[in-house]
Amino acid sequence: MIYKMAPNTRNENTITPESDMLEKLIVPRAEPRKYKIVCRNIVVFLYYHFAGLYGFYLCLTAAKWQTILAGYIFFIVGGLGITAGSHRLWSHKSFKATKPLQLILMLFQSCANQHSVAHWVRDHRLHHKYSDTDADPHNATRGFFYSHVGWLMVRKHPEVVKRGKHIDLSDIYSNPYLKFQNDNSFWFIPLLSFVVPTLLPVICWSETISIAWHVNMLRYALNLNVTFMVNSVAHMWGYKPYDKNIAPSQSHAVSVVSLGEGYHNFHHVFPYDYRSDELSNIRLNPTTIFIDLCAKLGLAYDLKRAPREIVTARAKRTGDGTME
Template structure:
């Protein structure tokens, strides 16, 4: 592997760009007054439709999990984990590492898999996901950050999806180049049929398949689907909230993102967030490689069969220099102060390396 950086793609043709982006960029930037609801005051208006559906999904998922013995039904557990992992990979390996950061290149079969897995995740449209995440990296923890962690855990976790975007998010977001998405015919096709693909792959198939595949009850199948969905959503959201608020900072102590092993476990490797914000082009999002990083494992598999290539990583010398210059001293190898709760794990990792 060689050190490389995220490269900019060539500008797309004007007609294509107009078709996909002009309506959004021509809208005036709103200037919301302070929004009051009961005794609370908010920066921007609440989107009550989003509040209703996000709350409803969670009520159904939690109710189904609490009232139904999922853990006593091996088929349901296995299906939820396997299907949920596909959706998780669609966020981590597709939307995040490939489409947003271009941390590696993918051949046609893998690009199809990435888009299908992203549909399984049931999240926002790909162009919105990529733009929001790129502006998040460029303006992290400012008013231009869609899920600014300085506004608290709830806002950075899910509250930002329940209200209108801060005007600065829109203003800075329009300066972010996402023209590379418009150059990919598969992305254009996915964008065109996004709603149908999301409904089919995130809800219809995982509900219909278990009863016919292994005789699951319809009630269990429906409840398992919503349980999987809210676990997947919260695993993604935790990267924006918990991994920006709690953890050590061995690579750059000047920023909010931190190393959070719990988040890494649930998000398939995205919780090594201090590293990721320091080296956002690294396809592993972690110096530790496959440690609690299922996404990196599968990307390495695709690399071995030739479907993924040009896997970008920073050099060891660069990592070491950054740690020595800006780290908080907690790095397992080059730091000076290792948190007590990490001592055993760090020694084990170092021995393996």
């Protein structure tokens, strides 16, 4: 079952010019609202997680080591599709990629099954433009559960729908790889995220289809939750060396599990920096290492970085004094 949930999503190729009449949103903002529950989404998420738990049990009791290794590889592949692809390349344009790398990252992102790149980028650009307000799709002001997964179990806030129409996605829809993925997401994304990872162990080393399926569901649930942790944990707990006045925080733990996306205070202050962290290293920011490797191979170029002097000046002006 594809992660893309029709009752809570819309594909909008048409961009409405932003009006000066839109109300300015003050951070933080979470005005009282009546939640419209999407029961189908709740059932789907419950299945994902219970199936993943069973997959974890099978990893301990019955799954072949090759199946477990394949699940881990697909976890890394899907994670890089989100972190290097959806996030740093396409949402923030923090570096440029050759066509072969764009194709690879689109395929990786499809393995993660977190909507099409077009949908992911629209929500993420909204998140940065209106962070921690009602126009933020996963507004952390509404609490941990809402920002982690609850926002996907209810219909979008009207401000998200209204302001989402003004987000410019022309760069995304003009990309032939991303247009293909978006137009064919109903079959293409499930193929790469569910069918291929399940059939590979069955065909290559005679794993049972039940074990292969549930181990992949564990992998998928983990991919989802480490991404969700950036929206929830990294907006609630941690230190703020670059801007103490915003919710996004630095979290080593989140960075470890999310392949380097946990340094959220830096990222929200300098979203154009391809490292998403001033102090990138191979231990805590594998995505940066991946992009650097691609650059050495000639697949990535024009890597943008915030100048050290600007980072230091900002930390002295608005940080909480914890800059290393």
